[in-house]
Amino acid sequence: MGSLPLDASLRPLDPEAFSGESRAVVNFLAEYYCDVEKYPSPGFFAYYPFNASAAGFAGEMLSVGLNVVPFVWAASPAAAELETIVVDWMGKLIGLPQRLLFSGGGGGVLQGSTCEAVVCTLAAARDRALAKLGHENIMKLVVYASDQTHVTIQKGARLVGIPPSNFRVIQTSASSGYGLTADAIRAAVDRHVANGLVPLYLCATVGTTGLGAVDPVRELGEEAQRHGMWLHVDAAYAGSAAICPEFEGYLDGAELADSHEAMNPHKWFLTNMDCCCLWVASPATFTAALSTDPEYLKNVGTNSTGKPAAIDYKDWQISLTRRFRAIKLWVVLRRYGAIGLRGYIHRHVAAAKRFERMVAEDERFEVVVPRKFLLVCFRLRERIAGDDTVDDLNRELLAAVNSSGRAFITHFVVDGKFVIRLAVAGAMTEMQHVMDAWALLQGKAEEVLRRHQL
Ligand SMILES: *Cc1c(COP(=O)(O)O)cnc(C)c1O
Secondary structure: OOOOOOOOOOOOOOHHHHHHHHHHHHHHHHHHHOOOOOOOOOOEOOOOOOOOOHHHHHHHHHHHHHOOOOOOHHHOHHHHHHHHHHHHHHHHHOOOOHHHOHHHOOEEEEEOOHHHHHHHHHHHHHHHHHHHHOHHHHHHEEEEEEOOOOHHHHHHHHHOOOOHHHEEEEOOOHHHOOOOOHHHHHHHHHHHHHOOOEEEEEEEEEOOOOOOOEOOHHHHHHHHHHOOOEEEEEOOOHHHHHHOHHHHHHHOOHHHOOEEEEEOHHHHOOOOOOOEEEEEOOHHHHHHOOOOOOHHHOOOOOOOOOOOOOOOHHHHOOOOOOOOHHHHHHHHHHHHHHHHHHHHHHHHHHHHHHHHHHHHHOOOEEEEEOOOOOEEEEEEOOOOOOOOOHHHHHHHHHHHHHHOOOOEOEEEEEOOEEEEEEEOOOOOOOHHHHHHHHHHHHHHHHHHHHHOOO
8 A cells, every 4th residue: 555755745746556556455455355255245133233325325426526524504504404404304304203303493414323312312401401400400400211222322421410319220120121201200300309300301212223222202201291391213224214193103202302303314214424413392402502603703794684594503412513414314315216215225224133033933043122124133042040151152153253244243131141132224135145044153163062962
């Protein structure tokens, strides 16, 4: 790949040398990624796979190539207005209530990641509460999550100054499918209120990262309302499924949410990195925590249309300058349409369902939690109750599968149990790849069990 002379002689390469070195870089990348354990292979079942598509690629090129920066409306009115349009489209597609859409008094923004979006919502919730309580009472604010909630909520709470001891993790259990129950929240909140603390923020997750569990949004929303808590719905992954009518029910109760990070299109929606949709019920409350108004960003003779579309997106996020993500999402939505995207989700869900059935039919294995979307959590079962070698057997099985180079799968630990999680969401993953992965798992299981004379 050549070497970079780090002195004053750093000159542009001549065309011939540039061509040769560029080829070396492309070859390096191709060799590196020929191994299936890396991204975008159809045998990638690890974590939650990130999707790319030709449309997402084209949209990303347009975004990067045009390089318009809609930080204030006047800097790029078309880009800012397109963003308000596509986030409303997205919200309607996943069945969000009107009050979270621009057309219903709420509104949305495209950010880079859930982590950034969550920090913004926590800051807005904090400021809304402290405006009443006084800033000195920040030590009383409590943020609630479950033991299955993504760690981003905890990180966000730390970043906005919530005392670490006031980040309260509520236990879930197999009896609720690892969903957070309203009873558990009520018990914790009542205890904390009696001790003089102030409930601030509750996160309900639709499709947790470890197990794909679902918290009951409506019931948690009612608890949040009882105490004036901010309800945030995190459906970063599974939110994409809500474009299919059969999954919309999981977002039931979304009208009780103050903010809804309903999805990361960069995960399961054919949109290349990065793109995260966030909707809020009250743009005024949200932007109060994030807006700035220096003289150098004021405009004379523009941005005074009074139209809701004249939106300064700098007040909807942490940074000032920003990417033109709306064009990318627009290209994806227009290229595949709702029908194409539903078909894409159905393809993965059907393959995950088939995989789950095959696991359930093999008596050596057990499904650990019922599958809801694309994630199947399973393991080799205990042969006798209390068998403490079973975790090691599962670890060995997973290592054998991954070192074959034919599939890449990751694990989770719940209630002390080592669980294998297979996520069917690779952009190129078809039913056949899932069948192949199952045959591979069965073959390796046989080897592992034989080695241990089981
Ligand atoms: C992936 C994921 C996140 C984190 O998303 P980033 O965009 O990487 O910050 C948060 N919550 C859930 C449920 C997720 O699946």
